[in-house]
Amino acid sequence: MAGKIEIPNELKQDLPQNKWGKILGATPIVMTVIATMLAGLASSEMTKAQYDRSAAAQLQSKAGDQWGYFQAKKLRSAVNRDSFEMTEGSVDTLSIETELLDQKVKGDPFRALFGGQAPDPVVTKLVPEVQTALDAMEKQQSDEEISVALAKVSPDKLAAALAVARQDASAYDKVIKTIDHTINIELKPVFLSFYKEKLRAFNAACFRYRAARYDAEAALNATIANLLELQVRKQNISAEHHHQRSAKFFYGMLAAQMAVIIATFSIAARQKSLLWSLAAAAGLTAVSFAAYVYFYV
Secondary structure, three states: OOOOOOOOHHHHOOOOOOHHHHHHHOHHHHHHHHHHHHHHHHHHHHHHHHHHHHHHHHHHHHHHHHHHHHHHHHHHHHHHHHHHHHHHOOOOHHHHHHHHHHOOOOHHHHHHHHOOOOOOOOOOOOOHHHHHHHHHHHOOOOHHHHHHHHHOOOHHHHHHHHHHHHHHHHHHHHHHHHHHHHHHHHHHHHHHOOOHHHHHHHHHHHHHHHHHHHHHHHHHHHHHHHHHHHHHHHHHHHHHHHHHHHHHHHHHHHHHHHHHHHHHHHHHHOOHHHHHHHHHHHHHHHHHHHHHHHHHO
């Protein structure tokens, strides 16, 4: 078992024989403990910063995937719109209305083919703080403006908004699948049996509907991508915050180590009353600075 740490009597003689002298005598030990604690805090904050940077990189990859989906949907929309415009002059899309009514097609499939309209996505309203930050991102405002808006949004609210946006996209995908099933499985075989003019009109109507559908899906992908971009910014802001705290804890550790060094020199110089007072002052500065960083930075 380790023995109790004591300062030799000959070293104590140079210290005031009062409470302050006892405090000065314990300075080297206390400052060593404080320096170790501050080193641990600095290391902990740096680890958190590295974790946030890594999480931001993963989120940026996911955002890139969503922007890829967005670009693919917009490209498909453009292709289908061009195809419709090339056939629009040679077909009469109004002629399919009678056939749709004969097939008793109503609702979204009818509007999709006859009117070229995709159903509007049901978009859940986001909390005001998240919506403000999202609007700032979509309007491509400055980094400072986006950061100010994002500072009011907690990570939990941002994650909840992202989950809602994905649910909206998933729900819209189910609606589109139902319409596509009606068009491709139930109606297309019927129009294949008609004259080429009506079949061309049917295909042109499909081009027009798909262009509108891909535009709606691209908008949903853009919302998800922007929310992921906000999460990336949030993680990077958090990483920078932890990095600053780590640096300040490191400065506090240096101050505590300086106190230990001064106390050690005071033993060698046998001028403990003055030098140990300096050591205690340095230690108090280190503790105060560390407390400020911990609670306010």
